[in-house]
Amino acid sequence: MRRNSDLIRAILLAIEKDDRCEVLRIPDIGGYPDEAVHFHARLLVEKGFLKTYFPDRTGRQPWVCIRLTWEGYDFLDAIRDPVVWRSVKRVASKAGSWSIETLAAIAKAMVVAKVEALGLAA
Template sequence: MKRDFELFREILLLLEKLESFDDPVIPNIPDRTKHEVVYHIKLLSEAGLIEAQNWSTDDGPEWVATSLTSSGHDFLDAARNNTIWKKAMSIVVAQGAALTIETLKAALSKVVRDMLQ
């Protein structure tokens, strides 16, 4: 399965809307399978943007989100705005750089900095 940065953003936005993380969460996202969402929760956890728990069983993988991290909030603050998000994604693609969390963070920071000048 490929990483989907749009799905990363969608999961983070949904998690931010939660009033609490009293119960671990697997967000229900239209047009996405549970398997896709669970896989991306695992990747977001590995990237340090969320805290998650591995509840996998013999029936398959099961990662649940337990909170956003400070880095996750920072990333989301930059990525929330559609215009900034699209510009950052286009910068990474135009430069021919590998699309990773780190390159996307750098591009988001550049777009925000450019807007502040």
């Protein structure tokens, strides 16, 4: 299965939105099969963006996300704005490939450019 940056963003947004924020089932993400959502959520765990535990390793009980990590929030904050997100994806596609680090770097550069354009740079 290929990584999908839009699904990664959707998972982070859905988890942040949930009011329970300490114990979360992996949310249903419209338009994506459960297998893809779980696969991408596991990638986010491996990257350190989600902190999880697995209550039942037999597979009978769904795994549970405890929370977004600091790194997960930082990445989400960088790509939260839909306009920035579209621009980030456009720039990354011109480069021919992407990684989480690349997407975050592009988004942060765009935010810095916005701050400088507003005359708010220190």
